[in-house]
Structure formats: structure tokens, C-alpha cells
Amino acid sequence: MTQDDKLKILKDILLKDEHEYASSIEIKLKKLxxxxxxxxxxxxxxxxxxEDKLDEFIKEMPQTIGPTITKTLKEEIKNSQDEVVEALxxxxxxxxxxxxxxxxxxxxxxxxxxxxxxxxxxxxxRKFRSKKSGVSEGDLLIQDxxxxxxxxxxxxxxxxxxxxxxxxKTNNIDQDTVAGMLTAIKSFAEDAFVTDIQNxxxxxxxxxxxxxxxxxxxxxxxxxxxxxxxxFRSKLEDKLLDFAQNIINKTDLNxxxxxxxxxxxxxxxxxx
Amino acid sequence: MKISKKIVLIGHFGVGKSSLxxxxxxxxxxxxxxxxxxxxxxxxxxxxxxxxKDITLVIWDLEGNDDITNTRPSYLIxxxxxxxxxxxxxxATYEKLSNDLDYISERFPKTPIKVIGxxxxxxxxxxxxxxxxxxxxxxxxxxxAKSGKNVEDVFTNLAKALIK
Numbered sequence: 001m002t003q004d005d006k007l008k009i010l011k012d013i014l015l016k017d018e019h020e021y022a023s024s025i026e027i028k029l030k031k032l033x034x035x036x037x038x039x040x041x042x043x044x045x046x047x048x049x050x051e052d053k054l055d056e057f058i059k060e061m062p063q064t065i066g067p068t069i070t071k072t073l074k075e076e077i078k079n080s081q082d083e084v085v086e087a088l089x090x091x092x093x094x095x096x097x098x099x100x101x102x103x104x105x106x107x108x109x110x111x112x113x114x115x116x117x118x119x120x121x122x123x124x125x126r127k128f129r130s131k132k133s134g135v136s137e138g139d140l141l142i143q144d145x146x147x148x149x150x151x152x153x154x155x156x157x158x159x160x161x162x163x164x165x166x167x168x169k170t171n172n173i174d175q176d177t178v179a180g181m182l183t184a185i186k187s188f189a190e191d192a193f194v195t196d197i198q199n200x201x202x203x204x205x206x207x208x209x210x211x212x213x214x215x216x217x218x219x220x221x222x223x224x225x226x227x228x229x230x231x232f233r234s235k236l237e238d239k240l241l242d243f244a245q246n247i248i249n250k251t252d253l254n255x256x257x258x259x260x261x262x263x264x265x266x267x268x269x270x271x272x
Numbered sequence: 273m274k275i276s277k278k279i280v281l282i283g284h285f286g287v288g289k290s291s292l293x294x295x296x297x298x299x300x301x302x303x304x305x306x307x308x309x310x311x312x313x314x315x316x317x318x319x320x321x322x323x324x325k326d327i328t329l330v331i332w333d334l335e336g337n338d339d340i341t342n343t344r345p346s347y348l349i350x351x352x353x354x355x356x357x358x359x360x361x362x363x364a365t366y367e368k369l370s371n372d373l374d375y376i377s378e379r380f381p382k383t384p385i386k387v388i389g390x391x392x393x394x395x396x397x398x399x400x401x402x403x404x405x406x407x408x409x410x411x412x413x414x415x416x417a418k419s420g421k422n423v424e425d426v427f428t429n430l431a432k433a434l435i436k
Contacts, residue, residue, distance in 0.1 A: 158350070159346070159349030160278045160349065160350025160351070160352070161278065161330065161332075162276045162277075162330060162350070174315070176276060176328060176330050177313050177314065177330070180278075180313030180315070181313045184310065184311040184313060184332070184347065187344065187346035187347060187349075188310060188311075190346070191344055191346050256274065
């Protein structure tokens, strides 16, 4: 055995562990290289992690980014009001224009329909009214289109706000709740003006006018659609007074069915 | 014939008047506290099979008031039954219970009043026993708007008292 052979054997003995370690590292590196360079292998490992993180991000996005976006938007709108108006104007303008056009079309159709029945009783009566009052026939026609219409009449006990009686053509409101709320609003308004004995007499709600007429133990609330003119109001007040003075009596207040029957027969064919 | 009665709930702020009504009328509950401003009116029909009568309860939920004398008197006119609600967890809401009940009885001597200790879910039976000096004398029902415990019974019991 030569000196070199002996040296080689000694090297093998001394560096055996390092060789094995180096080989294992080499194998791991190869596997890692395969994993990174081949897309399918890599996505198999990374996709589930990414999906989880993405789901988490989507869930938390409104809390994390939402306030910042809202704040930025508010600031932007505040600082660029003219631009916002400019951007919204065409959209709003179109909507309003379309609504007005539609309403005028309906009005025009109604007027045409009325005019086409030239020999109808209504037309002849209108011509007569026009000549008598001096108001043009066209004006009377338009007035007819916005004629006030009684939708609901409620007789409500003062104080408690409980319904004594009611008459309705459409029956589309919760009478008990509305009567209670009307009474609460009335009580509040009447309490607020402590200087004099006054009553709340009128409430406007979108397309409805609510006329309130007060009597000692009860008050009558009338919901009206259409134009609530002073003339109509005066006629309605007279009619309600007439009803209270001449049609009902004390016993009716304790008999809801009897009261309702009188109310219905008095108002159902009423034309103001 | 339809029978309608006006029920008024009174008591301090935040005792759970609106929550009791919401539980009774809609069978819902929310932890979000929204203060009642002025008055809120709701209704529910109660069937009383024993009497063969249905009764419509028109319920007035008044805004809370720490001093009952500040309650707007016009809201109380024509009331058929009162529910006085206090919070079992807040002594300030039942410290003047006796005086408050006297105040109502003097003005409405013939009108039934039921006293309700609400938020029962937040106190133990032991706590109620310890305070029986106060609670035992006045309280008709211990309720929890959160769990719904006794809520239906309160209104049904009052409804029965009203049609006697």
C-alpha cells in the first residue's frame, strides 16, 4: 500500500459524514429545483395558501379598506361639488323631464277624453258652469283633473286615539296605528303651543292631505287626495258639522257598528 | 264587535320598553339601543279563548323619563291599562317605584297598572330574593325581552284585566 492509498483511506474515514451530508443536500436541491421549475408541482403547494389568504382578504376588505374609501369619497365630493353636480345633472334632469312628460301626457289624455264626449251631460254642465262663473272651460277642465277625493274618514276618540268608526273606499292603511299616531302628533302640537287653546287642523303627507276636525269627545280625520282647495275645505267642514250635529247621537259613540253604518251612508255618495 | 284598548308603557330611559313591545308584536330582539323620541304607536290583536273575545291592544311606547312628572299628560289621557317597566340591573330605575305608582294611581284611579321588572336574564333568582322588600311588594312580572320570558303573559294578563 502506497502512501497515497493510505492517505485516501484516511480521507474517506475522516470525511465520510460530510460526503453523505453533501449527497443528501444535492438530492434535496434537485427536488426543490423540480418543484420550483415545474408549474404544476408548485401550484399544488401554493394554491391552497393563496386561496385562504384571498378569502381572508375579501372578508376583511370592507372593514380595512371601506372606511378609507368612504372618507376619501366624502372628501372628494366635498371638494368637487361643482363636478358632482355637473355629473349628476344630466341623469337627474332626464329623470325629472321623463316624469313631467309622463304626467302631462296623462293629463292631456284625460282632457282629450273629456272633450271627445262633446254631448255628454258633464260637458254640457261644464259649459253652463263656465258661462255662469266666467271661468274658461279649459280652466274648469284642468280643475276637474285635480279634483279632491276623499280616501278615508276616521272618527277618533280624543285622548285615547282609539278608532270609534271609519269609512274607507280603499282600505289601505292600518287605521288603529294611524289613529294612535295622529292623536300623539295632535297632542304634542297642542301641548307645545301652550299660550292658547288651539287645535291641530291639518297635516300633509306626500300626496295626501289630512283634514282634522275637532269635536268635544272625538275628532274626525279625513284623508284627501288631489287638490285640497279652500272651497273644498269649507264644504268639507260644513258637511262634517252637519254630520256631527244632525246625523249622530250620543249612543252612536258607544256603538261602533251603528256609527260606521251612518258614516258610510252619509259619505259614500258624497260629491263635493 | 271589535274591542280596542289603549295600553301605555312608562318607565325610565333604557329599561327595555320598546324591546318588550317589539318582542310582543314582532317576536324579535336587538341589542342595538335606539332611544324612543316622543311616542311610537303599535298594535297587536290578542286572542282570549277563555272569554271567547279578541281584543286589539293599541300600544303607546312613550319615551323614557327619569322623572314621571315630566311625562306629557296628554299622552296618558284615555289610557285603559298601564305597564310600568323598570330595569332589574339599575336600582335608579326602581328607587322611586312606590312614588311613581302613586302618581299614576292618583290620576287614573280606575286604570289597571302592571309592574314589570325587565332584563331578568341579567340577574339571578338569588338577587330577586335579596331584594324582595321592594320587588315582592310591587312587581307583577319578571320579564326578559331578550329571551322572551313572560312577555306574552304580561300583555295577555293585562288584556284579560281590561275586559273583565
